[in-house]
Structures are given as C-alpha cells and as structure tokens.
Amino acid sequence: METAKYHRMVYTRICENLQKWDNSDFVREDELYSFLHTLKGTAGSIGLHELTSIAREKLELLNEDSNKQWTQSEWKKFLAPFIESVHFYKENDSMTQYMEHPTTIIKNPAKQDFILIIDDDVVFISYLKNVLEKKGYSVIAAHNGKRGLALIYELQPSIVFLDIMLPDSNGFSILDNIKKTKKELMFVTVISSNDCKENRIRTLEMGAMDFMAKPIDEELLIAYVSNRLAYKRELEQAIVIDELTQIYNRKFMESQMKLFIKHHQQHKEHFSIAMIDLDYFKKVNDTYGHLVGDEVLKGFASLVKELKGAEEIACRYGGEEFVILMPRTTKKEAFIFIEKLRTSMEKKTFTANGTSFHVTFSSGIAEATSTNLHPKKMLEEADQALYTAKQLGRNQTIIFDNVAAVEKRKVKIKIVVIDDVYIIRDLITNHFKHLEENDDYRIETLSFPDGISFLESNWYDPACKYIILLDWILPQMDGIEVLSKIREQHASSNVIVSMLTSRVGEEYVMKAFINGADDYIVKPFNVAEVSERIVRLIHQMFL
Incomplete structure (x- = not known):
C-alpha cells in the first residue's frame, strides 16, 4: 500500500x-x-x-x-x-x-463560476473562502488593488467582492478601472464596514451590481451568490441568440461543440456537423438590397427551425454561413437531413419589388471520429467539404472523409512541486501519475528540492500551463523569494502558484497574497482534496 x-x-x-x-x-x-x-x-x-x-x-x-x-x-x-x-x-x-483507503477523484468536474475577493483583511478573506468553497465555488483572493486588477484581467471572474479600503488604493478607483476595461459578463459587489448612504449611492453610480455591509451573514452570502450566478446564466442565454435570425450564434455553437465532443468521447455516440453557405448571396444583396438579403437569411433560419428535430442545433456562423450540430447522428443520416433541407430551400420563393427569386446553398458534413475530436478540426473538415461542394458547382452536399490519423490536441498541464521534503514530493507526483487519462488535457509532474534548482532548470515552456505547489520554508532561498521571481515573469493566467506550508497565521497568508500567490494550502493536507482542487482549477482556468 x-x-x-x-x-x-x-x-x-x-x-x-x-x-x-x-x-x-x-x-x-x-x-x-x-x-x-x-x-x-x-x-x-x-x-x-x-x-x-x-x-x-x-x-x-x-x-x-x-x-x-x-x-x-x-x-x-x-x-x-x-x-x-x-x-x-x-x-x-x-x-x-x-492500510490505505481509496480516495475519490473528480474525473470530469463541471466548469464552475469563479469568485474573486479583493480585501486587505486576511481573517475576512479566509472566512469568505471557507464559506464559499464549502458550497463548491472556486475562490481566489487578492490582498491589494494592484493584484486584484491583475487577476481580473487575467482570469475574468464571474463575481468580484471588492472592499473600499485597500492598502495601496481606494476600492472606488479599482471599480472605475473595471468599468472602463471589462469585457466579460462580471458582477462587482462592493463590501465595506462603512455602509453610509454616500458609499451605497457611489457604488451603484459607478456600475457595481450591489453593496454589502460587513459583517456578512453566511446564509445571506450563499443566497446572494446563488442568485447572482443564476441571473448571470440567464443573461448569457440571452446573448447567445443571433439578433437577426433568432437562432444560436457562433459563441454558443463553439461551447456546444465542446460538450458534444466530450459526450461522444464518453459514450461513443455519433455526432455530426454541417457547414452551410448560401450560394451567390452577395448577388442577392447587390441586386435586391441588404434589407432583402436579411429577409433571405431569416427565411432560411425559419426553414431550418421548421424541419430540424428537437436535438439539432442551428447556429449562424457569420454572414451567410450557418452550422448545424447534430448529436447522435451519423454522417449518412446527416446527409439525408441536409439534403431534405437543401431541396426545401431550393423550392422556397422569395420576393422583392414584385419579382420572385430562389436561393440555394452548398454544404459540407463532418462526423466526429478518433482523428478529429476538436471543434476547430471538425469545422475545418466540414469547411473543406463545403469548399469541394462549391468547386463542383454549388447547390449540393459533400461528406468529408479523411482516414489519415491525426493526433488529438490536448492542453499540456505541468504540476510542479517545490518542497525539500522528499515524501511530500513523492506523495503528490505519484498521486497524479495514477490519475485516469483525460480527454482534454495531459498532466506531467516535475519536482524540485529547492527554489534555486527550480529557477535554474529552464522549467518554463510557453506551450504549457502550470500549477506550482511551492513550500514556504526551503533551503538557501525561501518560498516567498521564489514566488516573487516567478511573478516577475509569469502571470496567473499561465502559472498558478499555491503556497504549501505548515505556517498558520494571518501575517503569513497576507505575505503570500501580497507577493502574488493564488492560493494557500496548509500542511498537513489530504492529497485527494489537493488533487480535486487542482483538477478543478485546471478546468476553470485553463480549458
């Protein structure tokens, strides 16, 4: 054992x-x-x-x-x-x-929402992290405004809890920076012991979602986070619909393709896609005008919704291009459906200025196989088949058939353990060696007995993502010095650093956060829990 x-x-x-x-x-x-x-x-x-x-x-x-x-x-x-x-x-x-007891490992954790706390009160940070992580949320903390802004830009959290009083800046200045630069859907909640009316008004006027007064009740906090994340999902659903055609847009298509490919890998069920391009659409715009062209696009989308089944997902890929996702469908079955759609479109009549005309389309089909299990690769195959259909005269459907073996691309994750205790290094690296192979990423482990050998090892590969477990007490150069040197060159978007130490106390947690640590794991620890934490970080931050 x-x-x-x-x-x-x-x-x-x-x-x-x-x-x-x-x-x-x-x-x-x-x-x-x-x-x-x-x-x-x-x-x-x-x-x-x-x-x-x-x-x-x-x-x-x-x-x-x-x-x-x-x-x-x-x-x-x-x-x-x-x-x-x-x-x-x-x-x-x-x-x-x-005797060794079996451990539970998260094999395919769902992608969860990411929460960032920007506060200089280490006790409060620890409290929030503990409450939220018990409920399954992923939480990271920043002890000052500079670090908080860096994490917002790098990691794009779903919710940010922002204190007004920070050691290096005023929370309202951080809020102003967020308002000017944020692109992703993100809710900012200002938290403060000073809940005067002026602060509440200023918070809302500057674009924050809410103001919460300290101390914060645990039940209220959980209810608040659940409510806001549910609202966020509703908003995200609203923004995945193409405004003109009222079918799904490209962003939604890409997310669904990833899910369907995963499902195919797990259950070995068929999955096919079709890429469709309306033939000579530019001529329609030039002849009848863009408003009529828009009516053609809406007419085609309406026809797809009329003929497709409940499982097929129709998406506007861009311009006059569309993609249809067909789960549990072979390429031959997809061909039958797309041909039915094509012949129906061919017969559909459009009118403009008293004139009737018809529009056809060309299509390429690709089925998920062992050689193309990546959204980009499947789309490339469907696009190649579409190109062939155009070359052969348009108004037809071609199935892509490629027997060449192509290695599926995986994200490379390197877990680095820097600890002068051999047992700890061996315990963690052996644990990850025995993890089941994952379809999305490949894990490699590295270990070093001290920070100097790590820094001199030419360890960084830009093609990889890193999670570094860094012991605080190391010979010659302590962990904080090593952390500072890592952060001089690498951001949290590529290199996650978790301090691994027996030192307990708010001054140590504070020092770790100030110097750029993303997490703080206290020894003794349960290796299975650390493993679950790392696997969750991989799915949330690197995939």
Missing part, C-alpha cells in the same frame, strides 16, 4: 534524527523546531494525525530562532512521545490502521 510506504519513510526519518542526536552532546533548539515543523506537515498529510497533533503542541514550547543547547536527557524527555511511537511502530509494522 502507498500509505504504508510513506508511514515507514516518516518513521525512518524520525529514527535517523534520533540516532544522529544520540551521538551528539547536545541539540540546538532551532534544530528541534525545524524537525517538528517538518514532521507536523508531513505526518498529517499521510494520515499520521496523532504525530501531527503532538508536534503542534511541542512547537508552541519552542523558539524558531533560539540557539539554546538541549542536553540528551532534556531532548529525549521532550521527544519521549515520538521515541515511544517509533518503538511501537517497529513492533506493529503491519497494523491494519495504516
């Missing part, structure tokens, strides 16, 4: 330390502190919670920077619980309580 292996490694490490100190006249207090600090985080992460609890209690009695010399009798008495634990483990190495 993997867990039993890690238990043995921890106890072996304890034994090595005890034996080394047994041959010394004394042990310095800072050495004892370092030993227990590392043990606290590592033991808890692999299920040895009792050792973690004892180490935590002992640490409270030590000074991290003290050079006090402890005699053998003193340190042995102080570490007696660990000495007894080692003896007990040696006698019971096959204990059933050390």
Whole structure:
C-alpha cells in the first residue's frame, strides 16, 4: 500500500534524527523546531494525525530562532512521545490502521463560476473562502488593488467582492478601472464596514451590481451568490441568440461543440456537423438590397427551425454561413437531413419589388471520429467539404472523409512541486501519475528540492500551463523569494502558484497574497482534496 510506504519513510526519518542526536552532546533548539515543523506537515498529510497533533503542541514550547543547547536527557524527555511511537511502530509494522483507503477523484468536474475577493483583511478573506468553497465555488483572493486588477484581467471572474479600503488604493478607483476595461459578463459587489448612504449611492453610480455591509451573514452570502450566478446564466442565454435570425450564434455553437465532443468521447455516440453557405448571396444583396438579403437569411433560419428535430442545433456562423450540430447522428443520416433541407430551400420563393427569386446553398458534413475530436478540426473538415461542394458547382452536399490519423490536441498541464521534503514530493507526483487519462488535457509532474534548482532548470515552456505547489520554508532561498521571481515573469493566467506550508497565521497568508500567490494550502493536507482542487482549477482556468 502507498500509505504504508510513506508511514515507514516518516518513521525512518524520525529514527535517523534520533540516532544522529544520540551521538551528539547536545541539540540546538532551532534544530528541534525545524524537525517538528517538518514532521507536523508531513505526518498529517499521510494520515499520521496523532504525530501531527503532538508536534503542534511541542512547537508552541519552542523558539524558531533560539540557539539554546538541549542536553540528551532534556531532548529525549521532550521527544519521549515520538521515541515511544517509533518503538511501537517497529513492533506493529503491519497494523491494519495504516492500510490505505481509496480516495475519490473528480474525473470530469463541471466548469464552475469563479469568485474573486479583493480585501486587505486576511481573517475576512479566509472566512469568505471557507464559506464559499464549502458550497463548491472556486475562490481566489487578492490582498491589494494592484493584484486584484491583475487577476481580473487575467482570469475574468464571474463575481468580484471588492472592499473600499485597500492598502495601496481606494476600492472606488479599482471599480472605475473595471468599468472602463471589462469585457466579460462580471458582477462587482462592493463590501465595506462603512455602509453610509454616500458609499451605497457611489457604488451603484459607478456600475457595481450591489453593496454589502460587513459583517456578512453566511446564509445571506450563499443566497446572494446563488442568485447572482443564476441571473448571470440567464443573461448569457440571452446573448447567445443571433439578433437577426433568432437562432444560436457562433459563441454558443463553439461551447456546444465542446460538450458534444466530450459526450461522444464518453459514450461513443455519433455526432455530426454541417457547414452551410448560401450560394451567390452577395448577388442577392447587390441586386435586391441588404434589407432583402436579411429577409433571405431569416427565411432560411425559419426553414431550418421548421424541419430540424428537437436535438439539432442551428447556429449562424457569420454572414451567410450557418452550422448545424447534430448529436447522435451519423454522417449518412446527416446527409439525408441536409439534403431534405437543401431541396426545401431550393423550392422556397422569395420576393422583392414584385419579382420572385430562389436561393440555394452548398454544404459540407463532418462526423466526429478518433482523428478529429476538436471543434476547430471538425469545422475545418466540414469547411473543406463545403469548399469541394462549391468547386463542383454549388447547390449540393459533400461528406468529408479523411482516414489519415491525426493526433488529438490536448492542453499540456505541468504540476510542479517545490518542497525539500522528499515524501511530500513523492506523495503528490505519484498521486497524479495514477490519475485516469483525460480527454482534454495531459498532466506531467516535475519536482524540485529547492527554489534555486527550480529557477535554474529552464522549467518554463510557453506551450504549457502550470500549477506550482511551492513550500514556504526551503533551503538557501525561501518560498516567498521564489514566488516573487516567478511573478516577475509569469502571470496567473499561465502559472498558478499555491503556497504549501505548515505556517498558520494571518501575517503569513497576507505575505503570500501580497507577493502574488493564488492560493494557500496548509500542511498537513489530504492529497485527494489537493488533487480535486487542482483538477478543478485546471478546468476553470485553463480549458
């Protein structure tokens, strides 16, 4: 069992330390502190919670920077619980309580809405994160305005909770920047202990969605977030319809293609698309005018809606081009439907200035296969088939048939673990090696024992996305220094950094956020929970 292996490694490490100190006249207090600090985080992460609890209690009695010399009798008495634990483990190495328990891994988490908190109160940040993450929301925090704006531009959150009083700027100036530059649908809520009428009015006048007064009630917060995200989805639905033809637009088509391709991969059901182009449409505009051309586009869309089934999705791709998505449909079945549509369109009569005329279309069909499982690739195949239909004289449907093996493109994700404790590095990297293969991305793992070897490794590849788990206490160069150097070159849109440390306290959380950390994971941790967190981040931020 993997867990039993890690238990043995921890106890072996304890034994090595005890034996080394047994041959010394004394042990310095800072050495004892370092030993227990590392043990606290590592033991808890692999299920040895009792050792973690004892180490935590002992640490409270030590000074991290003290050079006090402890005699053998003193340190042995102080570490007696660990000495007894080692003896007990040696006698019971096959204990059933050390058997590994199965862990649950998120295989295909739904893409969730992303929430950003911009506030300088670390306690408040921790509270909001805890409340929201318990409900399954993904939350990231910024401790100052500069970092908050950077995350807004890079990550485009759905909801932003923005405090008025920030260490480097006024929250209203941040709101003004958001108002001038934001493009995505994003709700900004100003939060403040000063809920005077003036602040509320100014908040709304500057374009924020709401003003919430501190302290914030937990139930009210959850209800608020649920309400706003539901409203956001309604708005998004409203903006995926093409205004002229009243069928779906290109943005919606692209999102649905991704879903249909995933469904095809999971259930092996057929999926086909058709790309349609109205023949000589420019001639219609030139002859009868653009208003008549618009009537032709609306007439074609109306015909599609009349003839298609409940599952087919008709979309306006752009200009006089349309795409029809056909789930659970083979290319031959798609051909039959598109031909029925084509012959109906061919017979449809349009009128302008007392003159009747007809419009035809050309079409190309592509079916999802093992060689084209990417929206761009499927559209390229359908477009090539459409081009062939035009070359052969228009007013016809061509099926694309390509037997060449094409490797499906996947997003490359590299998970980097920087920790001087081998067990932690091995625990995390081994866990991700055993994850089931994913259709959307490929995970690779890298590990480094210190920040210097990481920074000198030429680690960055612009073709990859990165999630870095960075320990705070490292030899020669601490984690905060490494974090600062990462942020000098790389933004959160490509490189997510999570501090991985046993240090607990608002001053440490604050320091991590100020220097550009995206998250803060406290040792001891459950590797399965960390894995779920990372997989969720991948789906929300990189896919």
